[in-house]
Amino acid sequence: MTTAPVPRARPNGWYGMLALVAAESALFATLLATYAYLRFSDPRWPPPGIEPPSITAPLVLALVLVAASAPLAIASRTARRRGAGPLVAPVALALVIQAVYLAFQVHLYADDLGRFSAGGSAYGSIYFTLLAVHHAHVGVGVLLDGWLLTRLRGDLTEYRRGAVMAVALYWYFVSLAGLAVTATILIPAW
């Protein structure tokens, strides 16, 4: 009979998430490059009649989103080392911060849609597309948090440890992408 050795490498689920993050990074790189490409082919950026975005709210929000990764990093460390630390509380904390972030962002998005349209100019098209893709990623992440919380109430199996690590990795990526997206949409305001 073979007894299972204690794993030394990270779980397959974590590697799978890494592959997804690689693909997602290519997606965001494409969107950011598209923004830059369109920016440099049109000297009027944003086009006349559209206010440049305000700086404060997006910057503060982006930093809040990055901060939400801290409790997830703690949970992920606990899961990786099979430590005794709490898992539910940090994930729940992250979920609350991220959900509030998303609510604020959706509000800002709706506000922007009232000021100018995605179909009016290439600027509007890439602005709203870029933000929509980012917000969709945050939304999926919030759902992942919620799903993870339902699982963490039971025994802490290898499978669930792996899930904590994979969801944390997803959020590191989404937070970093959020910083890049924010820096990009603020280009006209500098």
Place this chain on the structure above:
Amino acid sequence: MAVESPAPAAAARIDRLERIWAERPGLTGWLTTTDHKRIALLYLATSLAFFAAGGAEALAMRTQLAQPNERVIGPATYDQLMTMHGVTMIFFFVIPLSIGAFGNYLVPLMIGARDMAFPRMNALSYWLFLGSGLLVYTSLLLGMAPDAGWFDYVPLASRRFSPGLGIDFYALGLILNGVSSSAAAANFLVTIAKLRAPGMSLNRMPLFCYAILATSFSLIFALPPLTADLVFLELDRKLGFKFFDVAHGGDPLLWQHLFWIFGHPEVYIIVLPAFGIATSIIPTFTRRMMAAFPLVAVAELLVAFIGFGVWVHHMFATGLPATTMVFFAAASLIIVIPSGIQIFAWCMTMVTGRPEFKTPLLFIVGFIVFFVFGGLSGITLAAVPFDQQVTDTYYVVAHFHYVIWGAAVFPLLGGLYYWFPKVTGRMYYERVGQLTFWLVFAGTNLTFFPMHISGMLGMPRRVWTYPGGLGWNVENLLSTIGAFFLAGGLVVLLANLVVSAYRGAPAGPNPFGGGTLEWATSSPPPAYNFDVIPQVTSAYACWDDADRADDRRRLETGELVLEEGHETTASTPVDGHLDEILHMPSESPWPFVLGIVATLGTAFVLTDHYLIAAVAVALAAAVLTLWHAKEPAAA
């Protein structure tokens, strides 16, 4: 192993494995399967069906072009057939056959695993691929197929100039197809990183797996730009966005950049598995290991990497700055180096070995000839002034058919013969196989060589007919005759394999004396692949007789038989040390259901039923929840 009559203890273990890994019988079994071998066979059958469709489209076009001023099919139909031919052959034939069928069947066997890392996601990849193919082909049945060429340039593909649904079928179908391919690529990356048998450190991994690894890296990074591009196009077409509209600050060249950032790595995605098959077949039939093994492994990865830096050579005629073009012309020349390393390694292996020219090796020799020829015409196209002369002529058509048909598909045909005994347990007819090679080889040259000349004489591509008296008549007639000749050869190939599947001589586990692990198990392999997880000490594990004898001994003692559950081993990614025992998911209906939901959701977006599409998204989330409801047993 499984072929010898095992001792009682071993027989009892094999019995248990049979029970644990058995799947449902009949149609239900095929719909819910997570066995990588059965999924590979689904990919094989589906991609060959699409190949037949794409081939029929090609023959219809060649018939129309046989003589000047033909009126067999009209210009609108011709445009649709031309577009569907390209889309089919690339997205629904070559990639699903090479990655989906060959990759899926062989990678777990070659690395000594019992399944892929994510078996249910593997099934999902197949069902999404099937859904995307059926979706795109629905357009042809409805007579509204896409007609803007496989690369679908705007502004022609914009709503203003292509108001029908054809382009939407193309864009949404390919988005779905891209999700399928990305999932498959992620699956291969993790499978290759983690599921290798104990002892298979990276330097002992078969070169075919390196090729699939390189292809998967390329897919992961190349598909998102295409997906983004297709989403931009649909946003422009359906919701009036302005990505490609010059009047509102957009730029049509954005489409071309993003398309070719995907499109050129795509060429290597198509050809790299072919390289991998060549590096599998050559050592077997020359009785020696691949020459320059580590260099070939690195070259395979380098080809994939440099492939991302050459896309602008598809756009030399678009008026970009000279500096940009010089950079990309140089990169296009540099990529010849890793390709050259491989060509020399293949030739050197054959020259220094004792080659036995059976059918699979003949197809590889044909592949090398076509690859050198197509590569050389490719170098001529990397020269900007020459490119600007022949761009959009049949010279380009000739070049990429030598590369994509000759270089990428010939090894796939050779691979069909080579692994046929493994998959079916029976031998094909060798003499007929060799004859088929010559038919297909001659047909390929007869079809595509004259296109170089008609292209140099100025014949533009994508025309549905041409007037006489321009000096292109003979070349076109030859191409058409060649196309039917080639099709005849392929029918003989298919007939050989179909008849052999029922009447061929029994093959045994290793009829050709192959050196990789797929030959260490019975033909066809059992559902659990290996009676015992093999231990690996070299890159050609099946030639290590002592290790394989040790496998049989371990079957007696029960070491690494994993007979207690649906299990396989995981190893550390670099060194291949045994790391943990994984409980693998077994058959599941959810991938199939999710495939249907995703395809229907896409179809509702296509027909502007956004509310129903949103319901489909919610349904998909519900299916995913059910999918994950049952967790694997605690380790």
